Amino acid sequence: MKKKLALLLYRYFPYGGLQKDFLGITKELLARGHEIKVYTRSWEGEIPKNIDVVELGEKGFSNYSKNRTYVSKTLKSLKEYHPDVVFGFNKMPGLDLYFAADTCFAKQAINKNPLQKYTRRYKQAMVFENDVFSKDSKSKILLLNDNQYQDFKEFYSTQDERLLIIPPGIEKNWNQQEPIDINILLNLPQKERIILFVGSDFSRKGLDRAILGISHLSKQDISATLLVIGDDNKDKYTKLVEQLSLNKKVIFLGPRKDVASFMKSSHLLVHPAREEAAGNIIIEALVSGLPSLVSREVGFSGEVLKHKSGFVVEGEFEQEKFNLLLEKNISNEKLTQVKHLIKPLAVSDYFFSRFNFVADFIEEVF
Numbered sequence: 001m002k003k004k005l006a007l008l009l010y011r012y013f014p015y016g017g018l019q020k021d022f023l024g025i026t027k028e029l030l031a032r033g034h035e036i037k038v039y040t041r042s043w044e045g046e047i048p049k050n051i052d053v054v055e056l057g058e059k060g061f062s063n064y065s066k067n068r069t070y071v072s073k074t075l076k077s078l079k080e081y082h083p084d085v086v087f088g089f090n091k092m093p094g095l096d097l098y099f100a101a102d103t104c105f106a107k108q109a110i111n112k113n114p115l116q117k118y119t120r121r122y123k124q125a126m127v128f129e130n131d132v133f134s135k136d137s138k139s140k141i142l143l144l145n146d147n148q149y150q151d152f153k154e155f156y157s158t159q160d161e162r163l164l165i166i167p168p169g170i171e172k173n174w175n176q177q178e179p180i181d182i183n184i185l186l187n188l189p190q191k192e193r194i195i196l197f198v199g200s201d202f203s204r205k206g207l208d209r210a211i212l213g214i215s216h217l218s219k220q221d222i223s224a225t226l227l228v229i230g231d232d233n234k235d236k237y238t239k240l241v242e243q244l245s246l247n248k249k250v251i252f253l254g255p256r257k258d259v260a261s262f263m264k265s266s267h268l269l270v271h272p273a274r275e276e277a278a279g280n281i282i283i284e285a286l287v288s289g290l291p292s293l294v295s296r297e298v299g300f301s302g303e304v305l306k307h308k309s310g311f312v313v314e315g316e317f318e319q320e321k322f323n324l325l326l327e328k329n330i331s332n333e334k335l336t337q338v339k340h341l342i343k344p345l346a347v348s349d350y351f352f353s354r355f356n357f358v359a360d361f362i363e364e365v366f
Contacts, residue, residue, distance in 0.1 A: 104151035144278035169354025177260035193224035206272035216323035263288035
């Protein structure tokens with residue numbers, strides 16, 4: 001039976017991990033003949049054919065006030081649209097289904113400045129999270145990994161029947177991209193170690209940690225170049241690069257559509273994130289045959305351990321731990337071992353099944 005769905009997303013912009021999941025799920029639902037209307041504050045980039053997008057604007061001085069205004073406008077619009085399912089990709093009131101791309105805010109807040117509890121942003125975030133996860137809520141929740149399951153259960157005692165961990169989701173055409181010769185493309189020495197960092201929130205994803213890791217390798221006379229792919233303000237990081245005399249060792253490439261080609265042509269992915277609910281980039285690296293070095297805070301660090309696709313900084317993050325793990329595992333021998341182990345995973349349907357899985361769930365449950 002065809003359904004009428006409202007898909008809610010604060011902002012759409014190309015290359016974001018949540019945005020990729022949103023678009024992949026949307027396209028799958030459309031391909032199955034369901035009616036979809038997308039409500040968003042703003043849409044950056046081209047809108048694909050057959051997607052009905054309602055842009056409600058960026059009214060408000062702060063992000064939290066923009067979100068509050070967006071929620072108010074959306075709830076009013078939904079009364080006219082009358083959807084069968086309200087499917088949210090951000091935490092907010094009124095959802096039948098929530099795609100949990102974020103970490104547990106209540107848990108993360110414990111380690112933040114205690115004064116933040118008095119801010120409007122904090123209060124709104126807590127209310128919106130409670131609206132989705134509290135025992136009084138009826139929202140069903142799609143989780144990305146067991147870490148999220150444990151965290152939300154601990155803080156909200158959410159009923160088991162409302163929680164579902166879903167498989168990873170890589171675009172089906174990911175492996176169609178060909179490798180490239182990075183050394184020739186960027187005029188780098190043939191024996192140079194190519195280390196890849198991918199992410200559009202440099203602070204949260206730990207770019208400074210990655211740069212400090214490159215500095216450590218340099219001091220150990222290990223020649224390596226860090227390639228940074230992502231869209232964010234890089235001023236703070238270029239200053240750090242200059243301070244460490246790494247101008248020729250860190251290259252900012254901006255956002256790119258050929259990330260898969262870079263993954264198939266690099267030696268190691270580093271993802272020392274401070275906070276990361278899942279980290280699809282880890283799965284993308286895995287199916288590309290690229291070993292990864294990640295912090296424990298990354299939700300999919302469990303996938304790295306499970307498939308032996310790289311290395312995890314265990315326990316609380318310390319820069320020295322990361323540096324030594326990077327130095328220890330950057331050798332050809334270590335990386336070749338990992339690449340051999342994960343090569344068969346490139347064709348595993350499991351890593352490409354998220355969008356179908358979510359569409360099946362919606363059809364079966366609602």
